[in-house]
Amino acid sequence: MLDWMADPQIWASLLTLTVMEVVLGIDNIVFISVLVARLPAEQAKKARQIGLGLALIFRIALLSVLTLLVGLTAPIFSLFEHGFSWRDLILIAGGLFLLFKATHEIHKGIEHEEEGAKAPVAATFAAVIAQIIVIDMVFSVDSIITAIGMAQQIGVMVAAVVIAMVVMYLASGTIARFIEQHPTTKMLALSFLMLIGVALIADGLGFHIPRGYIYFAMAFSAMVEIINVLAKARRRKVNLPHH
DSSP: OOGGGGOHHHHHHHHHHHHHHHHHHHHHHHHHHHHHTTSOHHHHHHHHHHHHHHHHHHHHHHHTTHHHHHHHTSEEEEETTEEEEHHHHHHHHHHHHHHHHHHHHHHHHHHHHHHTOSSOOOOOHHHHHHHHHHHHHHHHHHHHHHHHHHOSOHHHHHHHHHHHHHHHHHHHHHHHHHHHHOHHHHHHHHHHHHHHHHHHHHHHTTOOOOHHHHHHHHHHHHHHHHHHHHHHHHHHHHTSOOO
16 A cells, blocks of 8 residues: 555656646745735735635645546637637636736836835735635646646645645745835836746747746846845945944
8 A cells, every 4th residue: 555655756756746836836926925015914924824725725626626627628719720728718817817917016016106105005805815816726727737747646746736835835925025025026026927927828829938948037037136135235234324
C-alpha cells in the first residue's frame, strides 16, 4: 500500500508539480495583494486568508471532477479556423478582467495623486472577496489543467496543490506588506497583472506565450524595484539629521 513512497518517479513528479504550482500561484498572490491593499489592516489579513483558502478549495474541487476538466479543453465552436474550448473562453474572460481591473486601479491611483488625495478610497470587504473569487476560479482552471498534463496520480496532484498553497500563504503576507509599504511597487504589480492578462488572452486565442519569458520579465523588474527601494531607504538614512 505504501509502495509509492519508494518510487522516485512519484517524488520527482510531486517536486516538479509543486514548483510549477507555486510559480503559477505567483499571479494569484500578486492579484490578491493588490486588492487587499485598499482594506484596513485587520480586514486585509482576513481577505487574504479567505482568498487563498478559496483558491485551495477551488483547486481541490476541480481535481475531483477531472473528467469534466478534460472536457473543458474540447473545442465547442470555431472562429477564423481556430477551435475555442470552454478553457479558452475562461482564460480570455479572465485576461480581460485582469486588464480591466489593472487599468482601473492604475487610473484610480494616478487620479488620486493628481487630486492630491491623502489616501485611496477604501474598498468594501465584500467587493474585494467577490473579485478574488472570480480570478481564483480562472487561475484554478489554468493551474489544474497544467497539473493534469504533468502528473498521472490524483494523490500527487492534491499533495502538490496543498503544498503550493501553504507556500503561497506563507509568502503572501510578506508580498502584501511590501506592496503596501512601497506605493511604487503597486504600479509594478498592476503592470504585472496587465502582462498576465495579455498572456491569458493570447492562450485563449491559441497564441501561447512561454511563461518563462513572462516570469523572467517580472523577476527582472521586481529586482530593479527592490534595488530602487533599498537605495531610497539608504539615501533617507544618510540624509537624516545627526544629533
